[in-house]
Amino acid sequence: MTSSSHYDLQSLRLFIVVAELGSLTKAAERTCMTLSAVSKRMADLERSIDCTLMLRQPRGIELTAAGKGLLAHARQVADRVNRMANEMSDYAAGVRGHVRVWANTSSVIQFLPHDVQAFLSDNPSVKISLEERLSDEIVAAIRSGAADIGIFADNVLAPGIEKAVYRQDKLVLLVPSGHPLAPLEEVAFADTLDFEYVGLNEGSSLLARLLDAAFSADRALKLRIQVHSFDGICRMIEHGLGIGILPEGAVRTEILATGLRAVNLTDAWARRTLWIGTLSRETLSPEALRLLDFMSGRTNSTDG
Numbered sequence: 001m002t003s004s005s006h007y008d009l010q011s012l013r014l015f016i017v018v019a020e021l022g023s024l025t026k027a028a029e030r031t032c033m034t035l036s037a038v039s040k041r042m043a044d045l046e047r048s049i050d051c052t053l054m055l056r057q058p059r060g061i062e063l064t065a066a067g068k069g070l071l072a073h074a075r076q077v078a079d080r081v082n083r084m085a086n087e088m089s090d091y092a093a094g095v096r097g098h099v100r101v102w103a104n105t106s107s108v109i110q111f112l113p114h115d116v117q118a119f120l121s122d123n124p125s126v127k128i129s130l131e132e133r134l135s136d137e138i139v140a141a142i143r144s145g146a147a148d149i150g151i152f153a154d155n156v157l158a159p160g161i162e163k164a165v166y167r168q169d170k171l172v173l174l175v176p177s178g179h180p181l182a183p184l185e186e187v188a189f190a191d192t193l194d195f196e197y198v199g200l201n202e203g204s205s206l207l208a209r210l211l212d213a214a215f216s217a218d219r220a221l222k223l224r225i226q227v228h229s230f231d232g233i234c235r236m237i238e239h240g241l242g243i244g245i246l247p248e249g250a251v252r253t254e255i256l257a258t259g260l261r262a263v264n265l266t267d268a269w270a271r272r273t274l275w276i277g278t279l280s281r282e283t284l285s286p287e288a289l290r291l292l293d294f295m296s297g298r299t300n301s302t303d304g
Helices: 009-021 024-031 035-049 065-092 105-110 112-122 135-144 205-216 230-238 286-296
Strands: 054-057 060-063 097-103 126-132 149-153 162-176 197-200 223-227 244-247 260-265 271-278
Touching (some): 009 024, 009 060, 024 060, 097 135, 105 112, 105 162, 105 244, 112 126, 112 286, 126 286, 135 149, 135 271, 149 286, 162 230, 197 230, 205 244, 223 230, 230 244, 230 260, 271 286
Parallel strands (some): 097 126, 097 149, 197 223
Antiparallel strands (some): 054 060, 149 271, 162 244, 162 260
Protein backbone atom coordinates (compact mmCIF):
# COMPACT_ATOMS: atom_id res chain seq x y z
CA MET A 1 0.00 0.00 0.00
CA THR A 2 1.41 3.39 -1.00
CA SER A 3 1.94 5.90 1.83
CA SER A 4 0.81 9.48 1.40
CA SER A 5 4.27 10.52 2.64
CA HIS A 6 5.67 9.40 -0.74
CA TYR A 7 4.09 12.37 -2.49
CA ASP A 8 5.91 15.69 -2.27
CA LEU A 9 4.23 18.81 -3.58
CA GLN A 10 7.08 19.94 -5.85
CA SER A 11 7.19 16.57 -7.63
CA LEU A 12 3.41 16.66 -8.12
CA ARG A 13 3.60 20.18 -9.56
CA LEU A 14 6.41 19.12 -11.87
CA PHE A 15 4.39 16.07 -12.93
CA ILE A 16 1.47 18.36 -13.84
CA VAL A 17 3.78 20.45 -16.07
CA VAL A 18 5.21 17.34 -17.76
CA ALA A 19 1.74 15.90 -18.35
CA GLU A 20 0.30 19.15 -19.73
CA LEU A 21 3.25 19.79 -22.07
CA GLY A 22 3.61 16.12 -23.02
CA SER A 23 7.37 16.40 -22.95
CA LEU A 24 10.17 16.14 -20.39
CA THR A 25 12.30 18.52 -22.46
CA LYS A 26 9.60 21.19 -22.64
CA ALA A 27 8.92 20.78 -18.93
CA ALA A 28 12.60 21.32 -18.20
CA GLU A 29 12.57 24.52 -20.26
CA ARG A 30 9.37 25.75 -18.59
CA THR A 31 10.65 25.12 -15.04
CA CYS A 32 14.27 26.19 -15.69
CA MET A 33 15.53 22.76 -14.68
CA THR A 34 17.91 20.44 -16.47
CA LEU A 35 16.40 17.59 -18.46
CA SER A 36 18.24 15.06 -16.29
CA ALA A 37 16.81 16.63 -13.12
CA VAL A 38 13.26 16.48 -14.46
CA SER A 39 13.72 12.91 -15.64
CA LYS A 40 15.11 11.88 -12.22
CA ARG A 41 12.23 13.52 -10.32
CA MET A 42 9.69 11.69 -12.48
CA ALA A 43 11.53 8.39 -12.12
CA ASP A 44 11.72 8.88 -8.34
CA LEU A 45 7.97 9.63 -8.25
CA GLU A 46 7.20 6.44 -10.16
CA ARG A 47 9.54 4.43 -7.93
CA SER A 48 8.06 5.82 -4.72
CA ILE A 49 4.53 4.79 -5.67
CA ASP A 50 5.61 1.62 -7.49
CA CYS A 51 3.60 2.55 -10.59
CA THR A 52 4.43 3.53 -14.18
CA LEU A 53 2.96 6.96 -14.82
CA MET A 54 4.18 7.69 -18.33
CA LEU A 55 5.58 5.98 -21.38
CA ARG A 56 8.63 7.65 -22.90
CA GLN A 57 8.09 8.05 -26.66
CA PRO A 58 10.46 9.45 -29.32
CA ARG A 59 8.40 12.66 -29.52
CA GLY A 60 7.46 13.04 -25.88
CA ILE A 61 5.58 11.17 -23.17
CA GLU A 62 2.22 9.44 -23.04
CA LEU A 63 0.40 9.07 -19.73
CA THR A 64 -0.65 5.62 -18.58
CA ALA A 65 -4.02 5.06 -16.96
CA ALA A 66 -2.31 5.50 -13.59
CA GLY A 67 -0.69 8.70 -14.83
CA LYS A 68 -4.06 10.14 -15.89
CA GLY A 69 -5.49 9.25 -12.51
CA LEU A 70 -2.62 10.89 -10.66
CA LEU A 71 -2.90 14.00 -12.85
CA ALA A 72 -6.51 14.55 -11.79
CA HIS A 73 -5.60 14.18 -8.11
CA ALA A 74 -2.43 16.29 -8.45
CA ARG A 75 -4.40 19.16 -9.96
CA GLN A 76 -6.86 19.05 -7.06
CA VAL A 77 -4.00 19.02 -4.53
CA ALA A 78 -2.22 21.93 -6.23
CA ASP A 79 -5.45 23.91 -6.42
CA ARG A 80 -6.20 23.37 -2.72
CA VAL A 81 -2.67 24.34 -1.73
CA ASN A 82 -2.91 27.50 -3.83
CA ARG A 83 -6.25 28.36 -2.21
CA MET A 84 -4.75 27.76 1.21
CA ALA A 85 -1.77 30.02 0.45
CA ASN A 86 -4.04 32.76 -0.87
CA GLU A 87 -6.31 32.59 2.16
CA MET A 88 -3.37 32.71 4.58
CA SER A 89 -2.02 35.70 2.66
CA ASP A 90 -5.41 37.37 2.99
CA TYR A 91 -5.44 36.82 6.75
CA ALA A 92 -1.94 38.29 6.99
CA ALA A 93 -3.18 41.36 5.10
CA GLY A 94 -6.09 41.84 7.51
CA VAL A 95 -8.85 39.91 5.73
CA ARG A 96 -10.99 38.22 8.38
CA GLY A 97 -13.07 35.89 6.24
CA HIS A 98 -13.17 34.41 2.75
CA VAL A 99 -16.48 33.43 1.15
CA ARG A 100 -16.65 31.40 -2.06
CA VAL A 101 -19.72 32.21 -4.17
CA TRP A 102 -20.73 30.50 -7.40
CA ALA A 103 -23.51 32.17 -9.36
CA ASN A 104 -25.30 31.76 -12.68
CA THR A 105 -25.03 34.31 -15.48
CA SER A 106 -28.47 35.84 -14.87
CA SER A 107 -27.61 36.80 -11.29
CA VAL A 108 -24.11 38.02 -12.23
CA ILE A 109 -25.45 40.24 -15.00
CA GLN A 110 -28.44 41.66 -13.17
CA PHE A 111 -28.00 41.74 -9.41
CA LEU A 112 -24.68 40.63 -7.93
CA PRO A 113 -22.48 43.65 -8.79
CA HIS A 114 -24.72 45.93 -6.71
CA ASP A 115 -25.26 43.43 -3.90
CA VAL A 116 -21.58 42.47 -3.51
CA GLN A 117 -20.54 46.14 -3.51
CA ALA A 118 -23.18 47.00 -0.91
CA PHE A 119 -22.12 44.11 1.34
CA LEU A 120 -18.40 44.86 1.09
CA SER A 121 -18.94 48.53 1.86
CA ASP A 122 -20.16 47.44 5.31
CA ASN A 123 -17.82 44.44 5.60
CA PRO A 124 -14.48 45.57 4.14
CA SER A 125 -12.50 42.83 5.91
CA VAL A 126 -14.37 40.05 4.08
CA LYS A 127 -13.08 38.67 0.77
CA ILE A 128 -15.61 37.30 -1.72
CA SER A 129 -14.44 35.01 -4.52
CA LEU A 130 -17.13 34.96 -7.20
CA GLU A 131 -17.26 32.43 -10.04
CA GLU A 132 -19.80 32.51 -12.87
CA ARG A 133 -20.98 28.97 -13.62
CA LEU A 134 -23.94 26.96 -14.92
CA SER A 135 -26.70 26.26 -12.41
CA ASP A 136 -26.09 22.48 -12.42
CA GLU A 137 -22.40 23.07 -11.69
CA ILE A 138 -23.30 25.45 -8.88
CA VAL A 139 -25.50 22.90 -7.11
CA ALA A 140 -22.73 20.29 -7.45
CA ALA A 141 -20.17 22.75 -6.05
CA ILE A 142 -22.34 23.44 -3.00
CA ARG A 143 -22.66 19.72 -2.35
CA SER A 144 -18.91 19.07 -2.73
CA GLY A 145 -17.89 22.05 -0.61
CA ALA A 146 -16.20 23.90 -3.50
CA ALA A 147 -18.67 26.76 -2.98
CA ASP A 148 -19.94 28.12 0.32
CA ILE A 149 -22.93 29.82 -1.30
CA GLY A 150 -24.55 29.33 -4.71
CA ILE A 151 -27.11 31.23 -6.75
CA PHE A 152 -28.98 29.17 -9.33
CA ALA A 153 -32.16 28.96 -11.40
CA ASP A 154 -35.43 27.53 -10.12
CA ASN A 155 -35.68 24.82 -12.79
CA VAL A 156 -32.59 23.03 -11.49
CA LEU A 157 -33.08 20.22 -8.96
CA ALA A 158 -31.27 20.88 -5.68
CA PRO A 159 -32.22 18.16 -3.15
CA GLY A 160 -30.55 18.57 0.21
CA ILE A 161 -29.64 22.22 -0.39
CA GLU A 162 -30.91 24.82 2.09
CA LYS A 163 -32.21 27.59 -0.13
CA ALA A 164 -34.08 30.88 -0.05
CA VAL A 165 -35.34 33.33 -2.65
CA TYR A 166 -32.56 35.58 -3.90
CA ARG A 167 -34.36 37.49 -6.66
CA GLN A 168 -37.20 37.13 -9.13
CA ASP A 169 -36.73 38.22 -12.71
CA LYS A 170 -38.59 38.30 -16.00
CA LEU A 171 -37.63 36.88 -19.38
CA VAL A 172 -38.30 38.89 -22.53
CA LEU A 173 -38.08 38.23 -26.25
CA LEU A 174 -35.43 40.26 -28.07
CA VAL A 175 -35.91 40.91 -31.80
CA PRO A 176 -34.54 43.31 -34.44
CA SER A 177 -36.69 46.42 -34.91
CA GLY A 178 -37.74 45.33 -38.41
CA HIS A 179 -38.83 41.84 -37.31
CA PRO A 180 -42.51 40.78 -37.75
CA LEU A 181 -42.81 40.42 -33.94
CA ALA A 182 -41.29 43.82 -33.16
CA PRO A 183 -44.59 45.82 -33.22
CA LEU A 184 -46.12 43.59 -30.50
CA GLU A 185 -46.28 44.61 -26.86
CA GLU A 186 -46.45 40.97 -25.75
CA VAL A 187 -46.42 37.54 -27.33
CA ALA A 188 -46.84 33.89 -26.36
CA PHE A 189 -43.70 31.80 -26.70
CA ALA A 190 -45.50 29.28 -28.92
CA ASP A 191 -46.18 32.04 -31.45
CA THR A 192 -42.45 32.73 -31.83
CA LEU A 193 -41.42 29.19 -32.75
CA ASP A 194 -41.74 29.71 -36.50
CA PHE A 195 -38.60 31.85 -36.28
CA GLU A 196 -34.96 30.86 -35.82
CA TYR A 197 -33.41 31.41 -32.40
CA VAL A 198 -30.06 32.45 -30.97
CA GLY A 199 -29.55 30.70 -27.63
CA LEU A 200 -27.03 29.85 -24.96
CA ASN A 201 -24.86 26.76 -25.14
CA GLU A 202 -25.88 23.32 -23.87
CA GLY A 203 -26.06 23.03 -20.10
CA SER A 204 -27.58 26.43 -19.38
CA SER A 205 -30.77 26.45 -17.30
CA LEU A 206 -32.29 29.08 -19.62
CA LEU A 207 -31.83 26.88 -22.69
CA ALA A 208 -33.36 23.95 -20.77
CA ARG A 209 -36.35 26.15 -19.92
CA LEU A 210 -36.89 27.06 -23.58
CA LEU A 211 -36.52 23.48 -24.77
CA ASP A 212 -39.02 22.29 -22.14
CA ALA A 213 -41.49 25.01 -23.15
CA ALA A 214 -41.16 24.14 -26.83
CA PHE A 215 -41.70 20.47 -26.04
CA SER A 216 -44.84 21.34 -24.03
CA ALA A 217 -46.11 23.27 -27.05
CA ASP A 218 -45.40 20.21 -29.23
CA ARG A 219 -43.04 22.32 -31.31
CA ALA A 220 -39.32 22.40 -32.03
CA LEU A 221 -37.00 25.19 -30.95
CA LYS A 222 -35.12 26.22 -34.12
CA LEU A 223 -31.67 26.94 -32.69
CA ARG A 224 -29.60 28.52 -35.43
CA ILE A 225 -26.71 29.74 -33.28
CA GLN A 226 -25.57 29.00 -29.73
CA VAL A 227 -23.21 31.28 -27.80
CA HIS A 228 -21.71 31.53 -24.31
CA SER A 229 -23.16 34.85 -23.12
CA PHE A 230 -26.13 37.21 -23.19
CA ASP A 231 -23.93 39.78 -24.92
CA GLY A 232 -23.26 37.21 -27.63
CA ILE A 233 -27.00 36.65 -28.07
CA CYS A 234 -27.58 40.39 -28.42
CA ARG A 235 -24.81 40.77 -30.99
CA MET A 236 -26.16 37.93 -33.12
CA ILE A 237 -29.70 39.31 -32.98
CA GLU A 238 -28.42 42.78 -33.83
CA HIS A 239 -27.01 41.34 -37.07
CA GLY A 240 -30.28 39.66 -37.99
CA LEU A 241 -29.21 36.10 -37.24
CA GLY A 242 -32.26 35.17 -35.18
CA ILE A 243 -34.34 36.13 -32.16
CA GLY A 244 -33.64 35.31 -28.52
CA ILE A 245 -34.97 35.17 -24.97
CA LEU A 246 -33.01 36.60 -22.08
CA PRO A 247 -33.57 38.28 -18.70
CA GLU A 248 -35.04 41.77 -18.87
CA GLY A 249 -32.21 43.03 -16.66
CA ALA A 250 -29.66 41.93 -19.28
CA VAL A 251 -31.27 44.15 -21.92
CA ARG A 252 -29.44 47.39 -21.27
CA THR A 253 -30.40 50.77 -22.75
CA GLU A 254 -27.42 50.76 -25.09
CA ILE A 255 -28.56 47.41 -26.49
CA LEU A 256 -31.97 48.80 -27.38
CA ALA A 257 -30.24 51.81 -28.93
CA THR A 258 -28.73 49.49 -31.56
CA GLY A 259 -32.19 48.90 -33.02
CA LEU A 260 -33.35 45.91 -30.99
CA ARG A 261 -36.80 45.59 -29.41
CA ALA A 262 -37.79 43.79 -26.20
CA VAL A 263 -41.22 42.12 -26.28
CA ASN A 264 -42.93 40.81 -23.14
CA LEU A 265 -43.78 37.10 -22.92
CA THR A 266 -47.24 36.07 -21.71
CA ASP A 267 -46.09 32.64 -20.48
CA ALA A 268 -46.07 32.03 -16.72
CA TRP A 269 -42.63 30.38 -16.87
CA ALA A 270 -41.14 33.66 -18.15
CA ARG A 271 -41.18 34.88 -14.54
CA ARG A 272 -38.42 33.07 -12.69
CA THR A 273 -37.05 32.69 -9.20
CA LEU A 274 -33.33 32.70 -8.58
CA TRP A 275 -32.41 30.70 -5.49
CA ILE A 276 -29.54 31.33 -3.11
CA GLY A 277 -28.43 28.20 -1.32
CA THR A 278 -25.88 26.51 0.91
CA LEU A 279 -25.32 22.99 2.14
CA SER A 280 -26.00 23.94 5.75
CA ARG A 281 -26.21 27.25 7.59
CA GLU A 282 -24.69 25.55 10.62
CA THR A 283 -21.40 24.84 8.84
CA LEU A 284 -20.93 28.32 7.33
CA SER A 285 -18.32 30.70 8.67
CA PRO A 286 -19.71 33.82 10.38
CA GLU A 287 -18.76 35.89 7.32
CA ALA A 288 -20.45 33.50 4.88
CA LEU A 289 -23.56 33.38 7.05
CA ARG A 290 -23.65 37.17 7.18
CA LEU A 291 -23.42 37.34 3.36
CA LEU A 292 -26.12 34.68 2.95
CA ASP A 293 -28.47 36.55 5.26
CA PHE A 294 -27.72 39.86 3.54
CA MET A 295 -28.48 38.55 0.06
CA SER A 296 -31.51 36.45 0.97
CA GLY A 297 -33.05 38.90 3.41
CA ARG A 298 -33.91 35.75 5.39
CA THR A 299 -37.30 35.63 3.67
CA ASN A 300 -39.15 32.76 1.99
CA SER A 301 -36.60 30.19 3.14
CA THR A 302 -37.20 26.56 2.34
CA ASP A 303 -35.30 23.29 2.13
CA GLY A 304 -34.68 21.71 -1.26
